[in-house]
Structure formats: structure tokens, C-alpha cells
Amino acid sequence: MRIILMLMVSLLLSTQVSAKRISGLWNPTQRIITGTVYDESGLGLPGVTVKIEGSQRGAVTNSDGKYTIQSNNDSEILVFSFIGYLSQKITVGEKKVIDVKLLPDPKKELEEVAVVAFGVQKKESVIGSITTVKPGDLKIPSSNLTTSLAGRVAGMIAYQRSGEPGRDNADFFIRGITTFGNNTKPLILIDAIELSTTDLARLQPDDIATFSIMKDATATALYGARGANGVILVTTKQGVAGKAKISFRAESSASTSTSDVKFADPVTYMKLANEAISTRDPLGTLLYTDEKIANTLAGKNPLVYPANDWRKLLFKDYAINQRYNLSVSGGGTVARYFVSGAYNKDNGVLKVDNKNNFNNNIDLKSYTLRSNVNIDLTKSTELIVRLSGNFDDYNGPLEGGEEMYRRVVRSNPVLFPAYYPADDQNRFVKHIMFGNYGKDNAYLNPYVDLVRGYKDESRSQMLAQFEVKQGLDAILKGLSVRSMVNLTRTASFGYRRGYDPFYYQLAGYDSITDKYQISKINENGTEYLGFEQGGKDLRSTFDTQSMLNYNAAFGAKHSVSGLLVFITRESLNANAGDLQQSLPFRNLGLSGRATYAFDRRYFAEFNFGYNGSERFSQSKRYGFFPSAGMAWSVSNERFFEPLKKVITNLRFRYTYGLVGNDQIGDERDRFFYLSNVDLNNNDRGARFGRDLDEFRPGVQIRRYANNEITWEVSKKQNIAMELSLFGKANLILEYYTENRDKILMDRSAIPSNVGLSAVPKANLGKAKGNGIDLSLDMQHSWNKDMWISVRGNMTYAKSKFVAFEEPNYPEFYRSRIGQSIRQEYGYIAERLFIDDNDALNSPKQEFVGKYGGGDIKYLDVNGDGKVNEADKVPIGSPTVPEIIYGFGFSFSYKKFDISAFAQGSSNQSFWIDQGATSPFNNQTQLLKAYADSHWSEDNRNIYAIWPRLSPTLNANNNNQSTWFMRNGAFLRLKQVELGYTFSKKFLERIRVSNFRLYASGTNLFILSKFKMWDAEMSGNGLGYPIQKVFNLGLNITFN
Structure with a gap:
């Protein structure tokens, strides 16, 4: 780090000296103009043409959007132009620094800039597989950003299994799951810093400048050891020079369950x-x-x-939630700023007993603060300071909202009431008299668990990031360096407060007088709230990044770029449970990229990541992961000119490369090259002495050292076609393959008589995946007052085992080789036995317990006259959907707009939990x-x-089989929104630049063959339901 700082200082000094020497050569009437060109989100635009009107003098902005150009007099006019954006002209005057914000051309909006690893590129030069999502598409009435991802991103498999506030993160995978190792989640980077799914969930859509999904090796290679599962890359907004712009958004919504499990009366x-x-x-x-x-x-x-309706006793019909967001942005020629704050309040649908003086309902308050400041220290030096924090305060029932729904399922509705009201007999009782039955009050009363206390949990995270960009045009035009440091602190704690309930039961009843008596079952209840300490956690992470970047154009047709990045990461966990976890977690890597483009027709790119991981022995510690790609813009060829009016863009891309993964095995197995020996294992101890009153713990080996364990490696290949018709319809079709090698797995083939006390691990596993990403969007404008856009995408991701150490099964169908990674095995259920004779005359089912008429009859697959483990076969589709799709439209007429979006899932099976629903x-x-x-x-x-x-769980019927297997396919109307934007005349009267009112609905209805609960919840249908939301909001901007 010291060497990097010294290098930065020397570069700054050399730049200043060189600038002074050069300035002495200029004619006094000449002047150097510098500045930055930004897009509408505040990101620097690369490749913008800057020209002096009426002359041949010009320049092109670099990767950060910065430019330098010579002006001869004050009256000259600078012309800024870029494909897909409105051109802008500015008179030089006496200014030496001219920053410009270019706005998209509504008639030619082509999203010409794409965010790539450690920078941005012109979209026409991007070779890797990157899908960009407009931040506006992520704005749904939810405090959890991840719930908006399903069906909106080509290449992403996403679904939601719960609707509980604070516990409703969606599961998502980029191009499915192609490993059976420990980590299947994509790398999440927010402003270049690795963060968690919860951090992404709390990110405010109003703060997002770009949201990109990076899928193939060329797009992710620079992230080396962490990019094998794909990368989600998010950048937040920056300020743009100009007067202050204030934006405020407020929403109020009502949420209710999309579907409830129905019980018999x-x-x-x-x-x-x-x-x-x-x-x-x-x-x-x-x-x-x-x-x-x-x-x-x-x-x-x-x-x-x-006759208890436990669901009605415990849960309300709906909850009211609020969301507020305020941002201020602007700046001058030296400094620019973007500052925002957000407050979200989400309530659960659990009822609160007015007999208590505390809230046991779910109450989640989330606060987010962000400040991004850009300061031009010199004409070639920029300092960026990013500060952000998010804070969650959660209040809820002791058992959690999810568990409360499950406890309703496990509760007898007719055994006792929820509680007995105070009467003359018990008028001096101060506590709630909860119902139960028997001496040991062993029966579940879910109402007790709802109201007998609450828990509080708090989580806070703060990030401080400092970045310096230094242009080195004085040394070599197009050369720049950038250095960044970031400190992340995450802390959480919790506690529980509750009382021990008093239970009562019916002691007598006179049916003539309708008088009853009750008696107390237990004496160990309390009438005060006790305290129990919850979990505590504190984590600190320090990241550094140093980059050397070069962009240049030679002649009119050749352009090259190069990037070299050195990154380090160190994390500390204050709550380490053992010696290994107490040591700092460290990673470092060197990555690079080189690109070449010829005449906007032919493009080539090479990337590499060279990474080091502490988890492997010295001989395996470093991994080299290269990738390469090429693209051909056919529509820019001369022979294609006659077709350009119809086919406005035709482009092909191909990439191939390697990406590594060191997130393998259990986190407790941190250093595979070191053995883990427990010297105080009571299970291996022994007693001795005359009375056996002496005890000494024993020794157990928990992990054997293995110097050969190394990186999991992913070989990715991607073929893509981009097609645009009439400049209105855009199609992107991609086919990919992925081969995973060296997947860590247990050595199950080692016989037990070897005498090992721990299962050895080795990089023996192999898997393969392939699939298709498809996205289509179309726009049409009839006039300035009426336009429509239609969009859709589809992701198909399939995987299978290639190598997997398993027993040598005599039945071929029991092997996992060739099966999907998330494939389930079970019995084929033919039907129910007609009667006991039918059961006696069928192959014997070798399960514990009796079976007979009305029980499930399983298929004797191997025909040996009995049904047992040897008859288990792959059943159904994988538990993770192989197909995710979405489609929608937006339509605007004058001041009104309406949009709708639908999301679907297919090729997925799930199982009703027959044990929990028996x-x-x-x-x-x-x-x-x-x-x-x-x-x-x-x-x-x-x-x-x-x-x-x-009356009890039947063992024969409790096997995983096709009987309780269900098709998880569904189509959901995810969102509908209707808005109205007030006219300019009205806005001028109230001194507002923009004012929009809107109403929206989310998760409005679902189409599925499965009707017992919301099909998207899959096998989690007994938990907290996904929420249907009706929302009212306003968005107002002052400028």
C-alpha cells in the first residue's frame, strides 16, 4: 500500500511539472479547456466527440468522460455529440473548465454506454455478456429490491419464497446453478465493493445509476476468484454540475396475502x-x-x-406501509454532489393483544443515507468521496412471523380456547389466562406464542470510500490512474423480552346454567417481561483497488484500451468462534483487460485475473484465469448498406474463458492445507479410577490436511447475436455453455474400515450447464403525445452432474451422473391401494410400520418383488426453475401513462411437506x-x-414420492401502474419542475395448476405468504 501511495504522489508531481512546461509553449491567446461529460445519471460518458465548431480540432472523452481540447478565442463554440444522445453546443467564453450533461435522445435512445468491470465502455464495443436493467424497472412498492428481479433480467433465475418483512429476500442465480459446491450465489458489487444480498435488498432504486448483470467469462474475468457464479454490478448516482435538483418520492401501500392455506371447519x-x-x-x-x-x-x-379459527385470531387482513425518499444533487465546476436519504416502514399482519402494553407485530424500520461527492482538485485530478449507511430496526414476535404461520398449522382448533376472559371467579387475576389441556400443558397454543413477548433486532452498516482519479495526458494521452480505499463496518445485535404464560383448562361445566369453571395448570408463569440477550455480530472489511487505464485512437479507424487492476480485501469478524475464524480473511488479485476495435466493425478483447487465496497451500495458492472474445458488427460493413433501413444493427459476439472460485466447502474448513484437531472432545473421552469418577476428554481429528485442494474452475463459452429492426425492435439472443471442474466434495468411496475419523475432501466433482438468454424490446412513437414500448425476456438454464463420487449402484438410474444438480430422487407412486388384499398381493414395501388399503402403492422399479431404496429414481423437474420469463408494456398518452409487467416460471417441481401437513x-x-x-x-x-x-404419521406414506410432487410452473401479473404527470403550465405556477401521481398494484393474481397456496412459494407454502400490494405514490422534483 505504501508503494502505491508513493507512486500516486510521484505521478501527481510529474503531472504538475509537465503541465507547467507545456503551458509555457502556448501562444497567450490560446487556452486549454478541460471538463467532464456526464450522462443523465451522473456517470462519465466515454467516447463523446468534442469539437470546435467550424474547425478540424477535436477530442474524445476518456473512460471517465473527461476531455482536454485547445481553444483559440473566447467566441469559439464547443460541440458535444454522442450516438443516442442530444448534441449540445456551449460557447467557450472565459471558462477554463466546461462540464456537460448529455440527455438521451428520445427518438434514438439506444443505451450506448454499458458499465463493465472497473469502468464503462461504448455499448457497440462490449463483447462480454452483460444485461443492463433500467433503474426505473426496479421501482416496485417494496422495501426489498431483490423482490423486483424475477423475470426482468435475461440470464437471471430468481424467485421469492416468503413475504415476511425483513425476511423476504429473493433467491437468485445467474444462469442457474452449475455447481454442487458450497457457494452458488453471484458476486454482488455496489460501487465496486463486495456486499451481501441483504445490502442489495436495502439499496434504494432512486439511488441507482446503473444495474448490470455480468454473465460470461469475458465480463467477469477481472473478478477472478469471485466471478464464477456471475456478477451483479451496481453503481449509484453522482452529482452533475448545475443548480440544486431536489427530488422527493412518497408512497403508502396496503399489503395482504396473495393466498392463504385453507383449513377444514x-x-x-x-x-x-x-x-x-x-x-x-x-x-x-x-x-x-x-x-x-x-x-x-x-x-x-x-x-x-x-372452534378456533387460529388464522383469524392471529392475523389481520392487511397491513399499511410507507416509503419516503429525498435526494439533492447539483454542483459547480469544481465540486458536484448527490445526497439522499430514505425511510421505509413495513408492518406485518400479526394482531396485537390490547391486554399487553407492547407491540408484538412485525415492525421493520429501515433508514438509508448516501452522499457521493466529486471534487476536481486540478484539471486532471478528481477526488470522489462516497459515504453511505443503512440501518434496520426490527420488532416482531418471539418466534418470528414465518414460524407463527407454521404454528397455526400445528394447532388443534377444538381442544381449548385461545384464552379465558376474566370473570367473577378470576376477577383479581392480572395476567392473561391462556387455554391449554392436561397437567403438563403440552399442547400448542399459537396465540400464546404470538402475544407473550417480542424481540428486537438492529443492524447497521456504514461504508466510507475515497477514490482518486488522475489523468496522465501530459505523459501519454489517454493514460490515467485511479486508486480507491473503502472501509465497511457492519454491526448487529438483538434481545428478547417475554413472560412465561399461565395456562388454564376447563374444570367443570353445567350445561343447564351454562356456567363453567377453570383451573390453573401451571404455577411457574410470570407477570413481568423477562430479558434474554440475543446475538451480536461485528464485522469490518477493508478494500483497496489501484488501476492503470489507457485509451487511445489511431487514425480514424483504430482504437485500443488497456486496464490493469490490483485489488486487496481483508475482513475481520469480532465474534469468531475459534482460532481460525479469528484470523483476518484475506484475498488479493491482479486483473487486466486489453481491447482493440477496427472501424467500428471488428472488436477483440482479452481479460485475465490472477488471484491469490489464503485457503490453499502455497503450491495451489494462486490461480490464473484468462478469457478472450471477439465481435463483428455486420451492419457497419459497406456491403450491408442496402439493408440498413430495415436491419439497423446486426452484430455477433463470441467469448471463451476461465473463472475461478475459492468459496468452496464450509467456512469452518478455512485452511484446507492444515489439519483441525479437537484436543478436548468429550465424546472421545474416558473415565477411569476406582469409582470411575475421573474424566479426561479425548482427541478427534475433524479435518485432515490436504495440500492438493485448489480452486474450483469454470470454463465459460458464450455466443450471441444482436439484431435491431427499423431502429425500433431490438433482439438479443445468447447461447452459453459452462463446464465446472474441480468441485470440492466428500470422498464417499473410502470404506469405513480404513478408520478415518473425518471424511476427507477432494476436488473430484464436475458439472456442466448450458442455456439460452433472450431479450426483446420494441418502441413506437406516433407523435410527441403518444408512444408505446413492449419488452420481454426469457432465461433457460439447464445443468447436470458430470463427475460425482458415489456408491457403485447396481441400478443405473440411482446414479446422479447426467442428472440435474437440483434433481430430487424418490419413489414413483402408482396409486392408492384399493383395499388390504390389494396391498397383500403387491410387491412388499419395506418401510417401518403397517400399510394397507388407502395407503400409497409404490412402483417396484427393478422388479425384485419388493420396494426399497433400490427403487428410488429421479422424479420431477429440478427444485430450482429452469425457465424464468417476463414480459410487459408501457404506454403514454399526453399526461397519462400506464405500464404492466408479468413474470413466469417453468420446469420446476416441489413437494408438499406431508409430514408437516399430516x-x-x-x-x-x-x-x-x-x-x-x-x-x-x-x-x-x-x-x-x-x-x-x-391419527399419527404413517411411515409408508411419508416417503418422498411423486404422490406429493407438484408442478411449480406459474404466471403472475407482477405489477400494474397508472400515472399522471402535471402540465408545465401548472408546474410553473407552483414552481415545481416535475410532479407525478401514480397508483400501482403488485402480485395482483397468479395462474397455476396448484391451488393450495401461492405456487411461487413452492414447498414453503405453510410459511408467511407473499404479499399482494396496492400502492399510492407521488414523485415531485424541484430544480
């Missing part, structure tokens, strides 16, 4: 609970008497004959779907949804 529950006993044991004692069933049906005293087992509720369709003596439906009822 209490009377049906009792009748079928009795049936579950009698159908399995005709002599068994029935749980519910005819009197209890009849009185419950008649609606008699609900404290004696309870009715009556441990007092579990009865799902209405099971009540309506189950096998019984009176209805021997061999294709009913649920087999023969049972």
Missing part, C-alpha cells in the same frame, strides 16, 4: 379425526363425542366448545384439500389427494 376436523382412529383401529377410542361435535356445530359456549398428527390441522379428497371406506378413491387418514 372444526366440525369436519373432529369427525375426520374420529375417522382417522376408527379406520386404522376399529376398537380404538374416539377423541370427540357426538355431544361435543353437536354442540360445537350449534355454536354453544365457545369457551367450552371452542392431519391430526401431534394435533395438526386438517387442510380443506385433504378433507375434500381422501381415501375412506366409503370413498375408495385410489387417486385422492390424501391417503387413508391416520
Whole structure:
């Protein structure tokens, strides 16, 4: 680091000396004009042509958007032009620094600049596979940015499994999953700093300048050891020279569940609970008497004959949420700024008992602050200071919102009421008298778990980033250096406050007078809130980046660029659990890029990453990961001129390269080349002495040293075609292949009689993936008052095992080789047994427990006359969808606009959790779907949804099989928005530059063959539902 700083100082000094020498040669009437050209988001625009009007003198902006040009007099006019943007003319006057902001040309908006690794490039020169998302498309009424990704990005597989505030992060993978190693998540970079999924979730769409997905080796190679799973690259807005611009956005929304699991009514529950006993044991004692069933049906005293709708008791119909965002940007010729703040408040749908004086509902408050300041220290030196922080305060029930929904499923609706109200007998009782049953109050009362306390969790993160850009045109035109340091601090803590409940049960009842008595079950309850310390965590990360960049054009047709980057990263965890975790986590890397373009027709690029990882032995510590690519812009060829009116752009791209991954194995196995020996293992200890009263712990080897463990390597290949028709329809089609090698896995083939106490690991695994990314967008404008745009994309990502150490199965179908990485195995369920004779005359099913008529009949795949592990086969589609797609439109007429977007998923299977939904087992509720369709003596439906009822979990029916497998495909109307923008005349009267009102809805409806719950939740349908949101908002700008 000291060497880098010395280099920076020497470069700054040499630049100043060179500038003074050169300035002495100029004619006094001449002047050097410098400046920066920005796009609408405040990012520097590379490749902008800057000319003196009426002369041949000109310049081109570098990778940071900076330029230098000679002016001969004050009256000369600078012309700034760039494809896809409105040209701008500025008179030189007495100015020496002229910064310009170019705005997109609405008639030619082609998104001509793309953000790439460690910089930006003209879109026409980009060879790697990069998908860019407009920040406006990420603005949905949610405090979680990740919930907006599904179906909007070609090449990304994304889905959401929960709707609980603060716990609703979407899962997402770039081009699917092509490894069965420990880490499958993409690298997330926000302003070039590696951050987590939660950090991305808390990022405000109003703060985003660019959002890019980097998919192939050429796009990700510069990230070396971390880019194998793809990269999400986000940059935040910067200030643009000009008077202050103030933007304010406010939203208020109501959220409700998209779908709720439906339960059978209490009377049906009792009748079928009795049936579950009698159908399995005709002599068994029935749980519910005819009197209890009849009185419950008649609606008699609900404290004696309870009929609890636990869901209604615990949850509200909707929650109200708010979101506010304020930003200020502007600046002068020396300094520019962008400052923003946001506040989001998300509430859960859990009810609060007014008998308590605290809030047990989910209440998530999120605060975000950001300050980006650019300062021109000299004509060639720029300092960028980025400060940001996000803070979460979470309040919720002790068990969490997700668990509360699950506890409703596990709660008997007729055994006891939620609580008994105070009466004359108990008028001096100060606590809530919760219902339960039996001496040990062993039954679940979900209402107790909701209201008996709450937990608070706080998380804060602060980043401080300092970056210096130094132009070195005085040494070599187009040469520049950049150095950046960043410090990230993340802290979290929590605590729990709650009381121990008092439980009561029915002690007597007089049906004539309708009087009842209750008795206390337990004496160990409390009437005060106790305290329990929660988890604490503190992490600190220090990043450095140093870059040398070169851009040049030779003649009218040749252009080259080069980039060299050195990065380091060090992390410390204050809550280290052992010696290994207490040591700093360190990574370093050297990366480079070289590009060449000829006549805007032929493009070539070479990238490399040379990375070091602490996790491997010295002989394996460093990895070299190169990539190369080329592109051909056919539409820029002379022979293509006759077709240009129809085919305005035709371009082909090809890339191939290697990307590494050191995020393998468990984090606890940090240093694979060192053994891990536990010298105080009680399980391996021994007792001795006359009375065996002496004990000494034993020794256990938890990991054997392995100097051969090394990088997981991904070989990526990408072929792409870009096509534009009439300048209105744009199609991008990409086909890719990926081969993963050296995947870390356990050595399962080593026999147990070798005597090893820990399972060795080795880089033996191999996997393969391939797929297609497709995106299409079209625009049409009838006149200045009416236009429409239509867009769509599709991602198909398939994977399979190529090498996997596993037992040598006699049955070929049990092997994972050739199967999808997320493929599930199980039994093929043919049907339900018609009766006991049918079961006796079928292949024996070798499972624990009895089975007979109405239970699941499995296929004897290998034909050996019995059903066991040897009959498990690959069933269904993978658990991660192979196809994700989305499509939508935006339409504007005068001051009104409307947009809609739909998202879909396909080629995915999931399983209903038959154990968690098994009715009556441990007092579990009865799902209405099971009540309506189950096998019984009176209805021997061999294709009913649920087999023969049972009061306990039936082992035969609890196997993973096709019986409880469901198709996870769905199509969802993700968002609809209607807006109105006020006219300029009205805005001038109220001194506002822009004012827009809008109403929107999210997750409005879903089309799916599966009806029991929201299909996107897959097997997590018993948890906190995904939310349907109705939203009102306004956006106002002062300038």
C-alpha cells in the first residue's frame, strides 16, 4: 500500500511539472479547456466527440468522460455529440473548465454506454455478456429490491419464497446453478465493493445509476476468484454540475396475502379425526363425542366448545406501509454532489393483544443515507468521496412471523380456547389466562406464542470510500490512474423480552346454567417481561483497488484500451468462534483487460485475473484465469448498406474463458492445507479410577490436511447475436455453455474400515450447464403525445452432474451422473391401494410400520418383488426453475401513462411437506384439500389427494414420492401502474419542475395448476405468504 501511495504522489508531481512546461509553449491567446461529460445519471460518458465548431480540432472523452481540447478565442463554440444522445453546443467564453450533461435522445435512445468491470465502455464495443436493467424497472412498492428481479433480467433465475418483512429476500442465480459446491450465489458489487444480498435488498432504486448483470467469462474475468457464479454490478448516482435538483418520492401501500392455506371447519376436523382412529383401529377410542361435535356445530359456549379459527385470531387482513425518499444533487465546476436519504416502514399482519402494553407485530424500520461527492482538485485530478449507511430496526414476535404461520398449522382448533376472559371467579387475576389441556400443558397454543413477548433486532452498516482519479495526458494521452480505499463496518445485535404464560383448562361445566369453571395448570408463569440477550455480530472489511487505464485512437479507424487492476480485501469478524475464524480473511488479485476495435466493425478483447487465496497451500495458492472474445458488427460493413433501413444493427459476439472460485466447502474448513484437531472432545473421552469418577476428554481429528485442494474452475463459452429492426425492435439472443471442474466434495468411496475419523475432501466433482438468454424490446412513437414500448425476456438454464463420487449402484438410474444438480430422487407412486388384499398381493414395501388399503402403492422399479431404496429414481423437474420469463408494456398518452409487467416460471417441481401437513398428527390441522379428497371406506378413491387418514404419521406414506410432487410452473401479473404527470403550465405556477401521481398494484393474481397456496412459494407454502400490494405514490422534483 505504501508503494502505491508513493507512486500516486510521484505521478501527481510529474503531472504538475509537465503541465507547467507545456503551458509555457502556448501562444497567450490560446487556452486549454478541460471538463467532464456526464450522462443523465451522473456517470462519465466515454467516447463523446468534442469539437470546435467550424474547425478540424477535436477530442474524445476518456473512460471517465473527461476531455482536454485547445481553444483559440473566447467566441469559439464547443460541440458535444454522442450516438443516442442530444448534441449540445456551449460557447467557450472565459471558462477554463466546461462540464456537460448529455440527455438521451428520445427518438434514438439506444443505451450506448454499458458499465463493465472497473469502468464503462461504448455499448457497440462490449463483447462480454452483460444485461443492463433500467433503474426505473426496479421501482416496485417494496422495501426489498431483490423482490423486483424475477423475470426482468435475461440470464437471471430468481424467485421469492416468503413475504415476511425483513425476511423476504429473493433467491437468485445467474444462469442457474452449475455447481454442487458450497457457494452458488453471484458476486454482488455496489460501487465496486463486495456486499451481501441483504445490502442489495436495502439499496434504494432512486439511488441507482446503473444495474448490470455480468454473465460470461469475458465480463467477469477481472473478478477472478469471485466471478464464477456471475456478477451483479451496481453503481449509484453522482452529482452533475448545475443548480440544486431536489427530488422527493412518497408512497403508502396496503399489503395482504396473495393466498392463504385453507383449513377444514372444526366440525369436519373432529369427525375426520374420529375417522382417522376408527379406520386404522376399529376398537380404538374416539377423541370427540357426538355431544361435543353437536354442540360445537350449534355454536354453544365457545369457551367450552371452542372452534378456533387460529388464522383469524392471529392475523389481520392487511397491513399499511410507507416509503419516503429525498435526494439533492447539483454542483459547480469544481465540486458536484448527490445526497439522499430514505425511510421505509413495513408492518406485518400479526394482531396485537390490547391486554399487553407492547407491540408484538412485525415492525421493520429501515433508514438509508448516501452522499457521493466529486471534487476536481486540478484539471486532471478528481477526488470522489462516497459515504453511505443503512440501518434496520426490527420488532416482531418471539418466534418470528414465518414460524407463527407454521404454528397455526400445528394447532388443534377444538381442544381449548385461545384464552379465558376474566370473570367473577378470576376477577383479581392480572395476567392473561391462556387455554391449554392436561397437567403438563403440552399442547400448542399459537396465540400464546404470538402475544407473550417480542424481540428486537438492529443492524447497521456504514461504508466510507475515497477514490482518486488522475489523468496522465501530459505523459501519454489517454493514460490515467485511479486508486480507491473503502472501509465497511457492519454491526448487529438483538434481545428478547417475554413472560412465561399461565395456562388454564376447563374444570367443570353445567350445561343447564351454562356456567363453567377453570383451573390453573401451571404455577411457574410470570407477570413481568423477562430479558434474554440475543446475538451480536461485528464485522469490518477493508478494500483497496489501484488501476492503470489507457485509451487511445489511431487514425480514424483504430482504437485500443488497456486496464490493469490490483485489488486487496481483508475482513475481520469480532465474534469468531475459534482460532481460525479469528484470523483476518484475506484475498488479493491482479486483473487486466486489453481491447482493440477496427472501424467500428471488428472488436477483440482479452481479460485475465490472477488471484491469490489464503485457503490453499502455497503450491495451489494462486490461480490464473484468462478469457478472450471477439465481435463483428455486420451492419457497419459497406456491403450491408442496402439493408440498413430495415436491419439497423446486426452484430455477433463470441467469448471463451476461465473463472475461478475459492468459496468452496464450509467456512469452518478455512485452511484446507492444515489439519483441525479437537484436543478436548468429550465424546472421545474416558473415565477411569476406582469409582470411575475421573474424566479426561479425548482427541478427534475433524479435518485432515490436504495440500492438493485448489480452486474450483469454470470454463465459460458464450455466443450471441444482436439484431435491431427499423431502429425500433431490438433482439438479443445468447447461447452459453459452462463446464465446472474441480468441485470440492466428500470422498464417499473410502470404506469405513480404513478408520478415518473425518471424511476427507477432494476436488473430484464436475458439472456442466448450458442455456439460452433472450431479450426483446420494441418502441413506437406516433407523435410527441403518444408512444408505446413492449419488452420481454426469457432465461433457460439447464445443468447436470458430470463427475460425482458415489456408491457403485447396481441400478443405473440411482446414479446422479447426467442428472440435474437440483434433481430430487424418490419413489414413483402408482396409486392408492384399493383395499388390504390389494396391498397383500403387491410387491412388499419395506418401510417401518403397517400399510394397507388407502395407503400409497409404490412402483417396484427393478422388479425384485419388493420396494426399497433400490427403487428410488429421479422424479420431477429440478427444485430450482429452469425457465424464468417476463414480459410487459408501457404506454403514454399526453399526461397519462400506464405500464404492466408479468413474470413466469417453468420446469420446476416441489413437494408438499406431508409430514408437516399430516392431519391430526401431534394435533395438526386438517387442510380443506385433504378433507375434500381422501381415501375412506366409503370413498375408495385410489387417486385422492390424501391417503387413508391416520391419527399419527404413517411411515409408508411419508416417503418422498411423486404422490406429493407438484408442478411449480406459474404466471403472475407482477405489477400494474397508472400515472399522471402535471402540465408545465401548472408546474410553473407552483414552481415545481416535475410532479407525478401514480397508483400501482403488485402480485395482483397468479395462474397455476396448484391451488393450495401461492405456487411461487413452492414447498414453503405453510410459511408467511407473499404479499399482494396496492400502492399510492407521488414523485415531485424541484430544480
